[in-house]
Amino acid sequence: MVYAMVRPIEPLLPHNSGYNIRNLERLCQESGRDVHSLCQIHVVGEVLAIRERFWDAEQQCFWLRLRDEGDFGEQWLRKDGTSLGLGTILEALPSKRPSAMLQQTHRRALREVRSVRTALDHARGKEGKGLTTPWQPWHEVPRLSLADAQLGAQVNCGINGEEWARALGWLKIAPGDDDGPLIQQLLSEGVLVVEHAFPPDFAEQFLEEVSELDNGWNLHPAPQLTPGQRGDRIVWIDEDLAAVRYGARCVASGIASLKALAHVLNPAVSRLHRACAAAGDPLHVLLPKDPASEDAVLTVSPKAQLASYSHGGGYICHQDNRFRPSHGTRLNSRELTAILYANPTDWDLQGDGGALRIYLGSEQLESAPPPEHPNMEVKPTVGTLVVFFSRLWHEVLPSERLRRALTLWILRPEEEDSWIPTAF
Ligand SMILES: O=C(O)CCC(=O)C(=O)O
Numbered sequence: 001m002v003y004a005m006v007r008p009i010e011p012l013l014p015h016n017s018g019y020n021i022r023n024l025e026r027l028c029q030e031s032g033r034d035v036h037s038l039c040q041i042h043v044v045g046e047v048l049a050i051r052e053r054f055w056d057a058e059q060q061c062f063w064l065r066l067r068d069e070g071d072f073g074e075q076w077l078r079k080d081g082t083s084l085g086l087g088t089i090l091e092a093l094p095s096k097r098p099s100a101m102l103q104q105t106h107r108r109a110l111r112e113v114r115s116v117r118t119a120l121d122h123a124r125g126k127e128g129k130g131l132t133t134p135w136q137p138w139h140e141v142p143r144l145s146l147a148d149a150q151l152g153a154q155v156n157c158g159i160n161g162e163e164w165a166r167a168l169g170w171l172k173i174a175p176g177d178d179d180g181p182l183i184q185q186l187l188s189e190g191v192l193v194v195e196h197a198f199p200p201d202f203a204e205q206f207l208e209e210v211s212e213l214d215n216g217w218n219l220h221p222a223p224q225l226t227p228g229q230r231g232d233r234i235v236w237i238d239e240d241l242a243a244v245r246y247g248a249r250c251v252a253s254g255i256a257s258l259k260a261l262a263h264v265l266n267p268a269v270s271r272l273h274r275a276c277a278a279a280g281d282p283l284h285v286l287l288p289k290d291p292a293s294e295d296a297v298l299t300v301s302p303k304a305q306l307a308s309y310s311h312g313g314g315y316i317c318h319q320d321n322r323f324r325p326s327h328g329t330r331l332n333s334r335e336l337t338a339i340l341y342a343n344p345t346d347w348d349l350q351g352d353g354g355a356l357r358i359y360l361g362s363e364q365l366e367s368a369p370p371p372e373h374p375n376m377e378v379k380p381t382v383g384t385l386v387v388f389f390s391r392l393w394h395e396v397l398p399s400e401r402l403r404r405a406l407t408l409w410i411l412r413p414e415e416e417d418s419w420i421p422t423a424f
């Protein structure tokens, strides 16, 4: 199933105005419209083709005509780089391998999308300096270096070098720190929790921005593979969208900090993989595609997921990735799951629920472990950073209170036959 979003508000918004709630309210007042009428989400089935596109010089955007399988027939979507993200259109396909025909159509649609993005960048004179260029095949995705990440952050949201260094400091992990106790803990236990990773004033602002973003109808129900799998609403977001579209600079900094983690963890994780590969572990075979990958096996997905749970919603016990011995491959390229929470500090796990429960040493299990399996519970309060290997089983316990989380998947893409970008 592919989701497309149509936002009638779109033509109303001046270029680069944010979608934050104040902006929307102001625009609604000015145009005499009800704020609830402005955002719609259509589930439109599989995108079969992008039939037509044109560059609208007046509005400086592309318009795409999509044909899909849903009842909505054909519809126009607007793409202008800062507004409606194409990632939203082609975001979710079932993770079990769809038919060859669907794979092919999806590939074709992706090629179209990429050509639009390239043309768009070209039209704007941009040099494509993002952290990763999403239209490249995974094995060509450049490895993240701190310099790239700094550049990306500056290009994307104007974070300067000083702020960047501070962001890394917040996470209490410094470059060159790969033998430090926190990283050792991650490698040996598979999980790392850092409490108070943010200074309090930043935490307060982060919390406020995330709640404004959520209250502005920017999140939509997460795609589910099975009914009842997860109860959250989500939006995929990068630094650029956060800072420019939503006016959420602390969220942008949060995403940039999570991306910096990949860089910082690279040497240690790379050593871990080499050691496991040397011991004959098939999961850790490193393909010799990129000699520089000796010290860099990790990169990041361009977008992070902002999720909001409410009304007792949770996420059943699952793995974000798994190794398929029968295929000798991993299901996707996710290696580490890194989360920053955005919930008040008076959170009470007993009364409010919403713990992230991670089952330790569970990555090889074929099915979800029983609750008595050794586990740890993380309280989702603002300032808490949790990083864990994506193959560990974990769940979000039902949350009686609004529960928000910003998640970035850190990737190890080199052996990926992935034809489905999970986010781009
Ligand atoms: O929000 C959390 O604590 C974890 C969410 C999660 O497991 C996921 O989105 O895959």
Ligand SMILES: [Fe+2]
Residues within 6 Å of the ligand: 318, 319, 320, 337, 394
């Ligand atoms: Fe997960």
